[in-house]
Each structure stands twice: as C-alpha cells, then as structure tokens.
Amino acid sequence: MDRGVSEVEPRRFRGLSARGAFIAVVAPAAAGVASIPLARNGPAAAIALFLLAIVIAAVAGGLWAGLLAAVLSSIALPFLYGAPRFRLRFDGTEEILTGLVFLTVALVVGILVGGAAEERARAGRREREARLLGHLSSRFVSGDVPDRVLDDFVRVLLEPFGLVSAEVLVEVDGTQMNARAEQPGLTPGGPDTVVPLVVGPVSFGTLRVERPAGRRPLGPHEQLLLEAASKQAAAALDRARLDARARLAQLDAETNQLRAAMFSSVTHDFRTPLASIKAGVTSLLDRSVEHEPDQERELLTTILEETDRLNRLVGNILDLARIRAGALIPTRHEAGLDEIAEVVVARLAPRLDDVAVVLDIDEIVPSVAVDEMQLDQVMTNLLENAARHSPVGGEVHLSIAAAKDRVEVRVCDSGPGVPDEERERIFEAFYRGESIPDSPGTGLGLAIANAIVTAHGGRIWVEETPGGGATFAFEIPVHVLQPPEREASA
Amino acid sequence: MTRVLVVDDEPQIRRALRTSLEAHGYEVATVGTGEEGVVGAAEQAPDLVLLDLGLPDIDGTEVIRRVRAFSEVPVIVLSVREAQSDKVAALDAGADDYVTKPFGMEELLARARAAMRRKQPDASTEPLLRFDGLEVDLPKRLVTLDGDQVKLTPTEYGLLEALVTNPGKLLTHQWLLRKVWGQGYGTETTYLRTYVRTLRKKLGDDAQAPALIVTEPGVGYRWVAETTA
Numbered sequence: 065m066d067r068g069v070s071e072v073e074p075r076r077f078r079g080l081s082a083r084g085a086f087i088a089v090v091a092p093a094a095a096g097v098a099s100i101p102l103a104r105n106g107p108a109a110a111i112a113l114f115l116l117a118i119v120i121a122a123v124a125g126g127l128w129a130g131l132l133a134a135v136l137s138s139i140a141l142p143f144l145y146g147a148p149r150f151r152l153r154f155d156g157t158e159e160i161l162t163g164l165v166f167l168t169v170a171l172v173v174g175i176l177v178g179g180a181a182e183e184r185a186r187a188g189r190r191e192r193e194a195r196l197l198g199h200l201s202s203r204f205v206s207g208d209v210p211d212r213v214l215d216d217f218v219r220v221l222l223e224p225f226g227l228v229s230a231e232v233l234v235e236v237d238g239t240q241m242n243a244r245a246e247q248p249g250l251t252p253g254g255p256d257t258v259v260p261l262v263v264g265p266v267s268f269g270t271l272r273v274e275r276p277a278g279r280r281p282l283g284p285h286e287q288l289l290l291e292a293a294s295k296q297a298a299a300a301l302d303r304a305r306l307d308a309r310a311r312l313a314q315l316d317a318e319t320n321q322l323r324a325a326m327f328s329s330v331t332h333d334f335r336t337p338l339a340s341i342k343a344g345v346t347s348l349l350d351r352s353v354e355h356e357p358d359q360e361r362e363l364l365t366t367i368l369e370e371t372d373r374l375n376r377l378v379g380n381i382l383d384l385a386r387i388r389a390g391a392l393i394p395t396r397h398e399a400g401l402d403e404i405a406e407v408v409v410a411r412l413a414p415r416l417d418d419v420a421v422v423l424d425i426d427e428i429v430p431s432v433a434v435d436e437m438q439l440d441q442v443m444t445n446l447l448e449n450a451a452r453h454s455p456v457g458g459e460v461h462l463s464i465a466a467a468k469d470r471v472e473v474r475v476c477d478s479g480p481g482v483p484d485e486e487r488e489r490i491f492e493a494f495y496r497g498e499s500i501p502d503s504p505g506t507g508l509g510l511a512i513a514n515a516i517v518t519a520h521g522g523r524i525w526v527e528e529t530p531g532g533g534a535t536f537a538f539e540i541p542v543h544v545l546q547p548p549e550r551e552a553s554a
Numbered sequence: 555m556t557r558v559l560v561v562d563d564e565p566q567i568r569r570a571l572r573t574s575l576e577a578h579g580y581e582v583a584t585v586g587t588g589e590e591g592v593v594g595a596a597e598q599a600p601d602l603v604l605l606d607l608g609l610p611d612i613d614g615t616e617v618i619r620r621v622r623a624f625s626e627v628p629v630i631v632l633s634v635r636e637a638q639s640d641k642v643a644a645l646d647a648g649a650d651d652y653v654t655k656p657f658g659m660e661e662l663l664a665r666a667r668a669a670m671r672r673k674q675p676d677a678s679t680e681p682l683l684r685f686d687g688l689e690v691d692l693p694k695r696l697v698t699l700d701g702d703q704v705k706l707t708p709t710e711y712g713l714l715e716a717l718v719t720n721p722g723k724l725l726t727h728q729w730l731l732r733k734v735w736g737q738g739y740g741t742e743t744t745y746l747r748t749y750v751r752t753l754r755k756k757l758g759d760d761a762q763a764p765a766l767i768v769t770e771p772g773v774g775y776r777w778v779a780e781t782t783a
Contacts, residue, residue: 368658375656395639398727398743399772402751406761407771413762423762431744436772 084125088132091117107145127174134170138163214243234269255281261298337370387515394435402429424463445509446475453479478533561591562606588612622648628669668722685779717777726774
C-alpha cells in the first residue's frame with residue numbers, strides 16, 4: 065500500500081480507470097433497462113434516466129467515464145426509442161442534439177468533479193503536512209535530549225513519505241549521533257534522497273530516506289516538505305545544544321558558589337572545636353597552674369564534646385562529598401527505623417540538655433531495606449536541627465508510624481517554624497534560614513538528610529507543627545530485599 | 555595479668571591504646587599488620603585481641619578467620635563508621651563485638667570486660683543467672699523479676715536464653731533467628747524486633763537507656779547486664 069503525501073498529488077483529471085469504465089458501461093445500461101417499463105409514454109423518462117446515469121458516471125468515475133457514458137447513452141437512446149426501434153441510426157438532428165447535450169453534461173459534471181477532487185486532495189495534503197510539521201515542532205520544544213529527538217524524527221517520517229527506511233547521521237558539539245527507523249514489510253532498494261540538516265549557517269549532518277524497491281522517487285513537493293521537516297529537526301538539535309551549554313555554565317557557577325560557601329563554612333566549623341580542644345589541652349598540660357578537680361573535669365568535658373562535634377562534622381562533610389561525587393550509595397540491610405530512632409535518641413538525649421525528646425513508636429514497624437548508618441545520620445541531623453530551633457525547656461517529638469507500603473518518621477519541634485518560601489530551599493547545602501541569620505548549624509544536616517532519603521527512594525519535606533513550630537518528616541518505602549544481602553555475604 | 559594484643563596500623567592509636575590499657579592494669583602488646591596479628595595471637599596466647607579492620611596487608615576479616623582456626627580468644631573489631639558491611643562480615647567470621655572509631659576508652663573497656671567474661675569457665679553453664687532483680691533459672695526455664703515470675707512465651711524465653719548465655723557478644727539478627735526460630739529463618743527481622751520489644755517491656759528494660767539488651771540497628775543485639783552474686 066502506498067498512500068500518503070506522495071499519492072495525494074493527482075493530475076487534474078485521472079485517466080479512465082477500470083472502475084470508471086465499468087461504471088460508464090453499467091450506469092447507461094441500467095438506465096436503459098429501467099426505462100423499458102416507461103417506454104410507451106415516449107422517450108422523456110428514458111432521457112432523464114440516461115442523464116442521471118451520465119452524471120453518476122462522471123461523479124464516480126471522473127471526466128472520461130462521464131464522456132464514455134454520454135457516448136454510450138447517445139447510441140443507446142435512439143436504438144431503444146427511435147423508429148424503427150432496436151436499430152442503430154444517426155441521421156436525425158434530434159439524435160445529434162441529444163448526443164451533444166449528453167456530452168456537454170458529462171463534460172461539465174466531469175470538470176466540476178475533477179476540480180473538487182483536486183481541491184480535496186490539496187486540502188488533505190496540506191492537513192497532513194501541517195500535522196507532520198506540527199508533530200515535529202511539538203516534539204522538539206519539549207526539551208528532549210538530542211538522541212530522543214532524532215529517534216522520533218526518523219520514525220515520524222516513515223509513513224507520510226512511504227519510506228522503507230530513514231536514517232540521520234549528525235554531529236553535535238563533537239558528539240556523533242545517529243538514528244534509524246525502518247518500516248517493516250517493505251522491500252528496500254528503491255530510490256533514495258539525501259537532505260541536509262541545517263539551521264542558519266550550521267550544518268549538523270544529513271538525513272537519508274529510501275523508498276521501497278520499484279517505487280518512483282520523491283517528487284519536488286515532497287522533497288521540499290522533507291527539507292522543512294529536517295530544518296525543524298536541526299533547529300531542535302541547536303536548541304538542545306544551547307540548553308546543554310547553559311546548564312553546564314549554570315552547574316559550574318553553582319559548583320563554584322558551593323565550593324566558596326563550603327570553604328568558609330568548613331574553615332569556620334573545623335577551627336572552632338579545634339580551638340576549644342587545643343585551649344583545653346594546653347591548659348591541662350600547663351604545669352605552672354594547679355587546676356581544681358572541678359575545673360579539670362570541666363576542661364576535659366569540653367574537649368570530649370568538641371571532639372564529638374568534629375567527628376560529626378567530618379561525617380557530614382564526607383557524606384556531602386559522596387553526594388557531590390554521586391557516590392552516596394546505600395548499603396542496604398533489613399532494619400527497623402524504630403530501633404535506629406531509639407539508638408539515636410539514647411545517644412543524643414544526654415547532649416540535648418535544653419530540650420526533652422519524646423518518642424512515639426507504632427506497636428509494629430515493618431522492616432525496611434536501608435543503610436542503617438545513613439538513616440541514623442538522617443535522624444540525628446533532624447533531631448539536632450529540631451533541638452537547635454527549640455525554646456529552652458521545649459519538647460521535640462519523634463514519631464514513627466507504619467503505613468501500608470511505607471514507614472513515616474516525623475520530628476516535630478515547637479520553635480519558630482519554617483516560612484513557606486524557605487521550605488524548598490531549606491534542603492539545599494549550606495542554606496541557612498534567612499529568618500534565622502545566626503543559626504548555629506553547619507547548613508549541611510538537612511541537605512544530607514535530603515540526599516540520603518532520596519537515595520533510599522523516599523521523600524522528605526517540612527510542614528508546620530500544629531500549634532506552631534516545624535515538623536520535618538520523611539518516608540521510606542517498604543520492600544523486602546530478595547535475596548537478603550547478608551545471606552549472600554555469609 | 556590480662557594480656558591484650560592490639561593490631562592496628564596507626565601508631566597514634568597503638569600508643570593511645572597502650573597507655574590507656576596499661577593504666578587500667580592490662581599487659582599490652584601492639585603490632586601493625588594482619589600477619590603479625592595472626593602470629594601474635596598464636597605465640598602470645600592473649601586474653602583479648604583488639605583488631606583494626608583496615609590493615610595494610612591482609613583484610614581484618616581474614617585475620618579473624620585465621621585466628622579462629624586455632625583460638626577462641628575474644629576479638630573486638632575497631633572500625634570506622636562507614637564500614638558497616640565489614641563489621642557484619644567480621645561478626646560472621648567470628649568476631650565478638652565491634653566499636654566504632656572514634657571511640658571512648660570507657661566504652662572500649664566495657665566491651666572488653668564483657669567479651670572476656672564470656673570466656674571465663676562456667677560463665678554460661680551456671681544454672682542460675684542473676685542480674686540485680688532479674689533471675690534466669692536455665693534448667694527450670696524460669697524467669698523472675700524482683701521475685702515475681704515473668705510469664706514468657708517459649709519464643710521469648712528462647713530469645714532471652716540465647717542472649718544471657720552469650721553475654722557481651724554482639725549477636726547478629728541472622729544468628730538469633732536461626733538459633734531461636736530455627737534454620738530457614740534468617741531474614742524475618744520484623745519478628746525479631748517485635749519480640750525484642752515485648753521482651754524488653756516484660757523485663758522492664760528501656761530501649762533509650764538500656765541496662766539489659768543493647769540494640770545495634772541493622773546488625774543485632776548485645777546482652778550487657780553483668781551477673782550479680
């Protein structure tokens with residue numbers, strides 16, 4: 065089958081087809097037969113019927129079928145109704161006049177019908193072209209990657225142009241790409257056409273299309289359409305190329321900004337505990353002073369707390385480096401978020417003297433496949449964050465609830481809360497709430513929590529605690545590891 | 555005198571451990587490689603091995619395997635936070651416990667004492683174990699708390715027995731499930747957690763300040779209470 069753009073380019077008048085000839089014979093014959101019962105009232109009814117037959121033949125079969133039907137009718141009418149009947153003769157002016165009328169009718173109807181058919185075909189072709197180009201342009205603005213643009217491009221061309229295959233070969237910013245599509249069931253080896261993919265002065269490569277064996281090559285109109293489609297593809301590639309450059313530039317800027325922020329933050333955050341430790345230790349080593357046992361204990365406690373702080377900071381920086389390097393890959397085991405929460409609270413509670421942590425855990429919490437060290441980090445960061453922003457003597461609630469296919473953890477504080485406009489940005493690295501300029505955090509905790517939860521296929525968000533404050537919540541999907549990693553390593 | 559073998563490639567850690575352990579009255583030998591560690595464990599017959607997992611020559615887990623071929627000496631693994639899978643592999647290879655670097659000496663010494671207690675003769679065959687108000691009568695399978703009998707299901711009792719007869723040892727989920735539920739169980743950690751929760755409640759232990767059972771999330775449980783006369 066070979067329809068589509070190439071076939072809707074008819075000559076103004078089709079030649080006499082077999083179907084047209086058939087109609088041109090059958091229609092007058094039917095008219096003749098139908099007129100027989102009416103014959104005794106004279107030829108008027110027969111003439112009307114023959115005219116109808118000519119119109120039908122011209123409409124259905126085209127101009128030549130109409131003319132043939134007119135000739136046959138001119139012969140048949142005097143044969144049937146002349147005197148003597150059933151004898152061929154063409155001597156009377158009446159017969160000649162009737163014949164001329166028949167031919168004129170056939171000519172007029174045939175020309176009208178032919179023109180209408182051409183108009184219809186042209187409209188159909190325009191519609192198809194518009195649809196093809198429209199489809200391409202809508203595909204190409206959707207910001208797809210060049211590979212997908214090309215795949216789609218060659219596939220879309222096959223049917224409208226009646227192609228066996230279409231293939232593009234392009235080079236975008238030094239990267240070679242190609243895409244090829246084939247229409248099954250057609251024999252290759254027909255004429256091919258090569259069209260360049262150009263936009264302005266830039267040439268990206270070429271499109272090569274192949275018609276089935278034995279078919280005519282693409283006409284000039286089809287070639288123009290193909291070039292228009294190729295221009296669109298080239299323009300899409302150009303856009304994709306510029307987008308990629310812009311993204312790269314933006315990423316570069318972000319990385320630089322992040323690096324600068326990290327540098328100042330790290331310098332400050334590392335130096336502060338180191339300064340306390342060094343001061344404490346040198347003071348203890350100083351033999352020129354006698355420390356009271358209380359003072360000594362105080363100094364040692366400070367040193368211990370500051371080493372813990374440094375250790376947490378190193379952990380956070382390492383995690384952040386892993387996130388940046390795309391290496392934050394959880395080593396998953398079956399574990400209970402309830403137990404991780406209990407351990408985190410047991411570890412943190414003595415350090416958070418100004419707030420009380422209240423645990424609220426469902427009776428049964430299904431196991432989840434998580435990296436327990438990373439989830440420990442998430443809960444630690446969220447709890448520390450909540451404690452930092454809580455009023456002295458406030459309560460922080462940590463609740464764990466099991467839903468059908470996930471486990472949800474919520475950390476609620478009664479602090480100042482997070483304004484709506486900061487709720488997205490608060491999970492970015494080195495972001496410190498603008499509403500709390502002197503926030504003592506490192507600006508890393510929430511970013512790391514976000515990265516870890518995301519790496520586990522979960523979701524993290526912040527909302528308002530009913531009655532005031534912030535609630536940081538995250539959920540981890542429940543799905544059983546098959547087979548369990550621990551079994552495999554044993 | 556109790557002999558401790560420290561296997562760690564960091565001289566600063568070796569020095570800190572030697573100083574602190576000697577101050578607590580232990581006799582300390584230190585080596586820097588896994589090979590030396592295996593040889594030391596054989597020749598010096600220490601009462602405790604503190605083993606760093608990140609050694610320059612052979613893998614710490616391999617050291618444990620080689621040591622276990624000839625000795626049941628308690629082994630405590632020293633490891634950084636990031637190497638969680640290595641810790642589990644080390645426990646499966648026969649380590650008794652691990653502590654995460656950086657650690658406090660207090661914590662390390664507590665683990666060390668617990669691990670060595672396990673090695674004392676008859677510690678686990680004593681028929682009646684007493685932990686302050688808690689008594690576990692192994693032959694009678696009877697548990698009392700402050701004189702009142704604690705009603706435990708057979709599974710809960712099995713879990714408690716597995717814990718109290720391996721004091722101070724970090725028991726992995728897989729080990730506990732196989733021991734208490736039987737072969738074929740090894741992954742149903744939700745069961746295990748639910749049972750531990752119930753057991754804790756019945757024994758009056760608080761997960762946030764545990765005096766009996768300590769959780770190592772994702773790894774297992776450790777019985778920390780010391781027997782009292």
